[in-house]
Amino acid sequence: xxxxxxxxxxxxLLTAAHFIGLFLAMSIICLPGLWVVLNSFRPTVEIMAKPPxxxxxxxxxxxxxxxxxxxxxxxxxxxxxxxxxxxxxLTSTVIALLVGMAGGYAFARYRIxxxxxxxxxxxxxxxxxxVALSLPLFILYGRxxxxxxxxxxxxxxxxxxxxxxxxxxxxxxxxxxxxxAEAAExxxxxxxxxxxxxxxxxxxxxxxxxxxxxxxxxxxxxxxASQLTRSLNSKTMPVGLxxxxxxxxxxxxxxxxxxxxxxxxxxxxxxxVQKHLIAGLTFxxxxx
Amino acid sequence: xxxxxxxDVVKNYGALPVVHAINLDxxxxxxxxxxxxxxxxxxxxxxxxxxxxxxxxxxxRIGDRVVNDLPPRDRNISMVFQNYALYPHxxxxxxxxxxxxxxxxxxxxxxxxxxxAAEILSLTPLLDRKPGQLSxxxxxxxxxxxxxxxxxxxxxxxxxxSNLDAKLRTQMRVEIKRLxxxxxxxxxxxxxxxxxxxxxxxxxxxxxxxxxxxxxxxLEVFERPVNAFVATFIGSPPMNLLPATVRSGxxxxxxxxxxxxxxxxxxxxxxxxxxxxxxxxxxxxxxxMPPTAHMALVEMPVTLTEPLGTETLLFATLAGTEVxxxxxxxxxxxxxxxLRFGIALDKCHLFDxxxxxxxxx
Ligand SMILES: Nc1ncnc2c1ncn2[C@@H]1O[C@H](COP(=O)(O)OP(=O)(O)OP(=O)(O)O)[C@@H](O)[C@H]1O
Ligand SMILES: [Mg+2]
Numbered sequence: 001x002x003x004x005x006x007x008x009x010x011x012x013l014l015t016a017a018h019f020i021g022l023f024l025a026m027s028i029i030c031l032p033g034l035w036v037v038l039n040s041f042r043p044t045v046e047i048m049a050k051p052p053x054x055x056x057x058x059x060x061x062x063x064x065x066x067x068x069x070x071x072x073x074x075x076x077x078x079x080x081x082x083x084x085x086x087x088x089x090l091t092s093t094v095i096a097l098l099v100g101m102a103g104g105y106a107f108a109r110y111r112i113x114x115x116x117x118x119x120x121x122x123x124x125x126x127x128x129x130x131v132a133l134s135l136p137l138f139i140l141y142g143r144x145x146x147x148x149x150x151x152x153x154x155x156x157x158x159x160x161x162x163x164x165x166x167x168x169x170x171x172x173x174x175x176x177x178x179x180x181a182e183a184a185e186x187x188x189x190x191x192x193x194x195x196x197x198x199x200x201x202x203x204x205x206x207x208x209x210x211x212x213x214x215x216x217x218x219x220x221x222x223x224x225a226s227q228l229t230r231s232l233n234s235k236t237m238p239v240g241l242x243x244x245x246x247x248x249x250x251x252x253x254x255x256x257x258x259x260x261x262x263x264x265x266x267x268x269x270x271x272x273v274q275k276h277l278i279a280g281l282t283f284x285x286x287x288x
Numbered sequence: 289x290x291x292x293x294x295x296d297v298v299k300n301y302g303a304l305p306v307v308h309a310i311n312l313d314x315x316x317x318x319x320x321x322x323x324x325x326x327x328x329x330x331x332x333x334x335x336x337x338x339x340x341x342x343x344x345x346x347x348x349r350i351g352d353r354v355v356n357d358l359p360p361r362d363r364n365i366s367m368v369f370q371n372y373a374l375y376p377h378x379x380x381x382x383x384x385x386x387x388x389x390x391x392x393x394x395x396x397x398x399x400x401x402x403x404x405a406a407e408i409l410s411l412t413p414l415l416d417r418k419p420g421q422l423s424x425x426x427x428x429x430x431x432x433x434x435x436x437x438x439x440x441x442x443x444x445x446x447x448x449x450s451n452l453d454a455k456l457r458t459q460m461r462v463e464i465k466r467l468x469x470x471x472x473x474x475x476x477x478x479x480x481x482x483x484x485x486x487x488x489x490x491x492x493x494x495x496x497x498x499x500x501x502x503x504x505x506x507l508e509v510f511e512r513p514v515n516a517f518v519a520t521f522i523g524s525p526p527m528n529l530l531p532a533t534v535r536s537g538x539x540x541x542x543x544x545x546x547x548x549x550x551x552x553x554x555x556x557x558x559x560x561x562x563x564x565x566x567x568x569x570x571x572x573x574x575x576x577m578p579p580t581a582h583m584a585l586v587e588m589p590v591t592l593t594e595p596l597g598t599e600t601l602l603f604a605t606l607a608g609t610e611v612x613x614x615x616x617x618x619x620x621x622x623x624x625x626x627l628r629f630g631i632a633l634d635k636c637h638l639f640d641x642x643x644x645x646x647x648x649x
Binding site for chain 1: 338387
């Protein structure tokens with residue numbers, strides 16, 4: 001009896017410790033984000049207060065209002081930045097996915113000489129920090145005259161994402177047994193139909209997750225964008241954040257407000273695709 | 289329905305030949321089983337017929353067309369894969385109807401064909417499930433259903449039962465045979481299980497190392513194996529083989545025991561041979577051995593017994609080699625007990641020791 005009670009007590013303590021541990025970890029991960037959201041609604045005095053004010057006394061939309069307001073009253077061309085970001089990120093993601101699918105599929109299904117070397121090569125390109133590329137890219141783009149264009153940014157992000165999407169999608173196609181495509185071919189499909197009607201839907205979840213990665217990478221990228229964009233033509237939201245810095249002051253509230261606008265679409269997209277992800281996870285086509 | 293003809297069909301992987309110029313004639317509606325040990329090229333042969341594997345040489349004909357250069361979709365064949373290869377993102381209904389949907393048949397026709405196939409294979413209650421929600425046996429039936437829906441010229445099966453447990457396998461074996469009786473379509477069936485081969489086939493094709501060793505009805509390959517390989521491969525338990533030398537009209541075993549030369553065999557004096565006899569043809573005296581004119585008697589100590597109910601399998605030692613014998617109407621036997629066994633000589637085989645070729649005329 002006693003032993004059992006002791007056992008139960010121990011288990012409860014463990015559960016509690018578990019929760020506390022999780023709570024701490026989640027706080028560390030989430031707090032900066034929450035702080036950004038909170039700051040976007042607080043008057044600047046409160047943001048700057050020392051010691052920090054944890055419980056806000058006043059919440060308002062002033063920073064948002066100012067941000068959308070005229071230039072000179074703290075306003076920035078949010079909608080243009082948003083549009084630039086959206087066009088650049090979506091287009092580069094779609095292209096990176098198409099290239100990634102073609103490449104990943106080829107790697108997964110065909111015997112390619114020097115395959116592992118190519119793979120290592122792909123990964124090595126990812127090991128180079130973006131900033132290190134920015135100067136050569138800047139010179140190259142300057143010569144080509146594609147600085148500060150959507151095209152230039154899309155090109156950079158496609159190049160940045162393709163190695164990763166190939167690598168990821170290769171992994172997902174490898175898990176799709178090749179008998180599925182063979183069965184489809186016997187059922188009357190062409191090679192092309194077999195891919196789109198069977199292999200693609202089965203690997204869809206993986207491709208979608210590769211898409212999220214690619215999109216978020218482009219959406220959040222700052223180092224290269226800050227060098228290769230300079231005007232409303234192509235400035236993306238992360239670069240737009242710098243509009244809130246001036247020579248002597250930093251408009252923290254405005255920056256946080258724009259940051260919130262940046263986070264929102266990414267969150268929405270992730271949620272949308274996640275549903276897709278779960279729907280795609282259907283197993284059992286083959287034994288097991 | 290269609291006949292399938294393989295003429296000198298060759299498959300090389302790079303420089304490595306895996307199928308060597310095989311010839312095979314399969315008639316309309318025939319059930320042919322390709323059987324052989326692992327890696328002998330059965331799947332490769334089947335996949336060449338299906339169009340999934342390029343044909344390196346020779347010709348494959350289905351019906352009256354040479355199909356060498358036709359893609360799988362134009363060969364009008366169905367295939368059941370070892371791992372079933374059901375489309376995991378489709379329901380059973382969609383899986384069954386997929387080929388007709390691809391062929392752009394009218395909806396009503398697809399529905400009718402799917403319902404009919406589901407009826408034949410008792411899949412009707414499962415039609416709206418996804419493959420992931422089915423048991424192994426049910427998946428197997430869906431795979432068969434997908435094959436029969438489109439009324440192909442030829443069914444190809446690649447070890448369709450090897451992922452099932454023993455009981456289900458026996459059950460599905462019967463269902464496949466019944467299916468063949470019902471639809472009468474030509475079937476080419478690959479297995480490495482000789483029992484499946486024996487029970488299902490109209491004709492068995494025994495392969496080894498990319499060659500066809502023997503083609504024949506189950507009884508032919510059982511009763512008249514062309515070589516020692518077929519003899520040990522077909523039949524359970526495998527045929528006993530004893531090394532022997534031909535000496536003055538008799539067979540001299542390793543320990544000097546002499547057995548009279550079985551009738552109908554040609555052997556040179558002094559030739560090194562293997563004497564083959566199935567367990568069914570070695571029986572302890574007094575246990576329902578059917579009387580035959582040619583009977584040799586030997587005494588052997590029993591080393592192990594395997595009671596199977598109606599019969600007991602006896603392991604005994606003859607001339608230093610372990611042989612298996614059958615005891616009908618069994619009585620308990622102690623290990624070490626020495627029994628007198630009768631060997632039915634007219635059911636025995638002789639194989640050349642070097643080439644393994646049968647010496648039966
Ligand atoms: N892609 C390939 N490249 C090289 N060799 C191959 C390839 N596929 C198969 N082989 C070889 O071809 C031979 C025949 O293979 P196959 O799959 O036809 O055997 P199998 O008779 O079906 O055997 P199992 O009973 O194990 O399925 C094997 O020796 C195998 O190693
Ligand atoms: Mg095989």
